[in-house]
Amino acid sequence: xxxxxxxxxxxxxxxxxxxxxxxxxxxxLRLAPARRPAMDRKPVxxxxxxxxxxxxxVAVDGISFAVQEGEIFGMVGPNGAGKTTTIECIExxxxxxxxxxxxxxxxPHRDGYALRPRIGVQLQESLLQDRIRVWExxxxxxxxxxxSMDWDLLLEGLGLAESRNVAFAKLSxxxxxxxxxxxxxxxxxxxxxxxxxxxxxxxxxxxxxxxxVIEIRKQGKTVFLTTHFMEEAxxxxxxxxxxxxxxxxxxxxxxxxxxxxxxxxxxVFTAEDGFEAQRLNGLTAVxxxxxxxxxxxxxxxxxxxIVQVVNALSEGGVPIRGLRTEQxxxxxxxxxxxxxxxxx
Amino acid sequence: xxGLSRLTLVEMKLFLREPMMAFFTLAFPLVMLLCFGTVYGNxxxxxxxxxxxxxxxxxxxxxxVIGMTGFLSLAMGITVYRERGVLRRLRMTPLRPYAVLLSQxxxxxxxxxxxxxxxxxxxKLLYGMRFDGDVIGVLAAFTLSCLSFFSxxxxxxxxxxxxxxxxxxxxxxxxxxIFLSGATMPLEAMSDAMRQYVKVLPLTHVVTLLxxxxxxxxxxxxxxxxxVLGVLLVVGLVVSAxxxxxx
Numbered sequence: 001x002x003x004x005x006x007x008x009x010x011x012x013x014x015x016x017x018x019x020x021x022x023x024x025x026x027x028x029l030r031l032a033p034a035r036r037p038a039m040d041r042k043p044v045x046x047x048x049x050x051x052x053x054x055x056x057x058v059a060v061d062g063i064s065f066a067v068q069e070g071e072i073f074g075m076v077g078p079n080g081a082g083k084t085t086t087i088e089c090i091e092x093x094x095x096x097x098x099x100x101x102x103x104x105x106x107x108p109h110r111d112g113y114a115l116r117p118r119i120g121v122q123l124q125e126s127l128l129q130d131r132i133r134v135w136e137x138x139x140x141x142x143x144x145x146x147x148s149m150d151w152d153l154l155l156e157g158l159g160l161a162e163s164r165n166v167a168f169a170k171l172s173x174x175x176x177x178x179x180x181x182x183x184x185x186x187x188x189x190x191x192x193x194x195x196x197x198x199x200x201x202x203x204x205x206x207x208x209x210x211x212x213v214i215e216i217r218k219q220g221k222t223v224f225l226t227t228h229f230m231e232e233a234x235x236x237x238x239x240x241x242x243x244x245x246x247x248x249x250x251x252x253x254x255x256x257x258x259x260x261x262x263x264x265x266x267x268v269f270t271a272e273d274g275f276e277a278q279r280l281n282g283l284t285a286v287x288x289x290x291x292x293x294x295x296x297x298x299x300x301x302x303x304x305x306i307v308q309v310v311n312a313l314s315e316g317g318v319p320i321r322g323l324r325t326e327q328x329x330x331x332x333x334x335x336x337x338x339x340x341x342x343x344x
Numbered sequence: 345x346x347g348l349s350r351l352t353l354v355e356m357k358l359f360l361r362e363p364m365m366a367f368f369t370l371a372f373p374l375v376m377l378l379c380f381g382t383v384y385g386n387x388x389x390x391x392x393x394x395x396x397x398x399x400x401x402x403x404x405x406x407x408x409v410i411g412m413t414g415f416l417s418l419a420m421g422i423t424v425y426r427e428r429g430v431l432r433r434l435r436m437t438p439l440r441p442y443a444v445l446l447s448q449x450x451x452x453x454x455x456x457x458x459x460x461x462x463x464x465x466x467x468k469l470l471y472g473m474r475f476d477g478d479v480i481g482v483l484a485a486f487t488l489s490c491l492s493f494f495s496x497x498x499x500x501x502x503x504x505x506x507x508x509x510x511x512x513x514x515x516x517x518x519x520x521x522i523f524l525s526g527a528t529m530p531l532e533a534m535s536d537a538m539r540q541y542v543k544v545l546p547l548t549h550v551v552t553l554l555x556x557x558x559x560x561x562x563x564x565x566x567x568x569x570x571x572v573l574g575v576l577l578v579v580g581l582v583v584s585a586x587x588x589x590x591x
Contacts, residue, residue: 091436113438121436126429131361136354143350144437183433 044069044104044191044222045090051098052085059085061246062099072213072223074237076230076330078342082246083226084124087195090224091121104191117145120184122177124195124226130169134160134179137168138186145187154182158212174205181212192216194225198232210236230330230342242334249337254330261336262328267298267309269323279316283308296320347439352447359451365417369459373405374466376528386471391532395559398471403554404527406460407489411527411547413452414493415500415518416511421448422501423510431590441590445498453490460486476560485557485566489550492573495580496546502587521547526555549573 045067052060060082067073075083088094090101092108092115101108106115128137138155142148155161158178163171171179177197184192194213198206206229213236217223227233233240234254241251250257264287271277277291280298285308288299298309306325313320334342360366377398386396425431434444467473500517504510523529525547531539542548553569563570 093432093436113440116436116438121433123429123433123436126433128428128433129358129425129430131358132354136357140350140354141437144347144439146438 042069043067045073045224046102047086047090047099048101049099050086050089050096050101052082052089052094052096058246060089060096063241063243063246063248064099065241065248065251067222067224068239069222070217070220071238072217072225072236074233074240075224075226075243076233076237076240077228077243077334079228081228081243083228083243084195086243087193087224087226091119091193092116093123117147117187118190120187120189120192120221122180122184122192122194122197124199126180127176128168128179131167133165133167134171135164137179138182141183141186147188148186149188151182151186154185157215158182159208172205173201174208177201177205177209178212181209181216185216189221191222191224194223196226196228198227198229206232228342230334234330240330242330242337244334244338250333257330257333258328261333264299264301265305265328266326267300267306267323268326269296269313270294270321271296271318275318275320280309280312283312285309347437348443348447351434351439351443352450355447355451356454359417359455365455368412369409369417369455370462373409373459373463376405376408377401377463377467378470381467381471386473392530393559395474396471398467399474399558400530400555401528402463402467402473403558404525404530404551405463406486407525407527407547407550407554408522409456409459409463410486410489410493410550411518411521411525413456414490414497415514417455418448418452418494418497419500419504419510419514420507421452422498423504423507426501426589426591427507429591435590449494452494453487456490457486475558477557478560481560481563482554482557485553488570488573488577489553492577492580493546493550495577495584498584499580499587502584502589518547521545524548526551546572546576 043066047066048064049062050060050064051058051062063082063086075086077083085094089096090103090108092103092112095109103115104118108115132140134155135151138151142151152161155164158181160175160178160182163175166175168176168179181194181197184194197213198209201209210232213223213225225236237254239252240254240257241248242257243249250261252260271294273294275296277289277296280286280289280296283300285302285305286298286300290297290299298305300309310323313323331342334340359369380401381398384397386398388394388396392400422431431444435441464473464475468475497514500510500514504513521527524542525545526534526542527547531542531548531551534542549569549572553566553573556566556569
């Protein structure tokens with residue numbers, strides 16, 4: 001797994017831009033439908049004070065949130081934070097010890113069988129039979145639902161058409177996950193649950209899966225996902241609940257979380273020895289300037305930072321090279337909120 | 345209903361694709377028949393009350409197939425599916441839990457019947473096996489034996505923490521039965537005392553019941569076997585209902 005810092009450097013605008021580029025690539029040139037304002041949309045998942053304990057271990061410690069129709073909602077946090085327990089209570093696979101869970105207006109535990117045709121589920125660490133073929137799995141699962149999609153189209157859309165006769169055990173990790181996505185979509189659900197969908201995948205396969213998730217949302221479905229990859233949450237989610245030790249420590253859009261809790265941003269460039277870096281300290285957006293050999297790192301806050309630094313440099317006529325910005329990301333937000341790094 | 349039938353069909357295909365399962369259920373009994381049939385033939389003998397070696401062996405081999413599917417195939421199948429999360433994934437579909445279990449029972453019942461069917465056909469064609477019982481009686485005895493052993497298989501699947509444990513415990517319970525239940529070594533070859541001891545093995549009752557039905561005994565002569573298998577069936581169902589785990 002690569003160092004998360006490799007991925008730094010995308011500010012919030014780049015994230016949104018990348019998102020629409022990906023969407024256009026997947027869905028032809030069709031643009032994402034205009035999203036309705038949040039107030040018009042109704043909650044599809046409502047959690048009130050959810051609690052779940054295993055013996056003396058408190059896995060989920062009284063969390064509340066709502067997922068709105070048509071959004072990609074993510075729960076992020078380290079392994080063991082309570083993400084899977086929460087998603088499994090919502091799916092109806094586990095019964096909570098306290099609090100209430102409503103999914104599409106029903107109680108997932110009591111009305112589970114009425115709800116199942118309307119939801120699609122990909123479970124963490126679930127496998128299929130080794131010798132079942134891709135098409136057999138889809139044919140089988142399609143038969144469980146009163147209404148199901150044309151799964152041949154689904155296979156094509158997910159890039160599995162050529163593997164339709166391949167046995168499950170012979171699929172690559174990415175293909176297996178795409179098959180599980182196909183199985184989660186075969187009943188054309190309104191709400192799709194994806195639990196640690198890209199864990200164990202290589203970066204290339206992970207990106208391919210991200211495109212799929214965005215495509216699922218474009219079809220008007222709501223996506224509820226969990227991940228322990230902050231970058232994944234940042235790229236995909238409209239809103240993110242950061243969960244740690246069974247509690248939600250923050251819930252907002254990734255952009256807002258980074259703005260509110262993210263540490264400063266940085267402008268980094270290389271300048272010749274004669275450059276007096278300290279004079280950048282006078283700029284209002286700058287908090288600190290560091291000089292490491294030829295490299296200059298300007299720390300500061302807000303969107304003004306880069307504008308002020310670039311203006312000052314061009315006015316001074318200083319020759320500089322390789323200017324780039326580094327934005328804080330959700331990893332920094334997690335660190336700021338919990339005092340611990342995501343990966344210990 | 346469509347879900348159950350598709351699952352049963354897929355499970356049947358998967359069973360036949362699994363070389364171990366298919367071999368032990370379908371081919372292994374035939375191999376035993378051919379080995380012992382070649383060595384001993386099927387001449388009528390006073391030792392077996394006028395029947396030949398093959399005549400008395402076929403119900404015994406049939407009992408082995410039943411024991412194998414119950415103690416090994418079923419318990420292994422369920423525990424492996426539990427470990428891999430297949431059961432969890434199926435539970436998230438509208439398919440009812442009983443349908444998942446029913447499809448397993450249906451597939452193993454059909455495969456056991458197929459294995460025994462092959463055995464009977466080959467024994468008939470190659471060795472002119474004698475059969476004096478009535479078909480309904482044999483089918484009833486076969487069904488009772490299967491269900492009884494399947495319910496014990498469910499207990500094993502529920503109690504065993506892992507698939508590996510289920511396999512080891514299943515083998516440890518089943519292997520002695522191959523030799524001591526009369527399924528391979530006829531009960532006639534055992535001392536009277538031995539014949540009493542081996543009655544603690546459930547498979548002994550299957551062998552005795554099937555052999556009885558094979559030669560046309562009345563049910564009244566086999567009340568003990570029917571009672572033992574019936575009690576095991578009920579106890580197995582009650583215990584497995586309490587111990588069964590989906591994950």
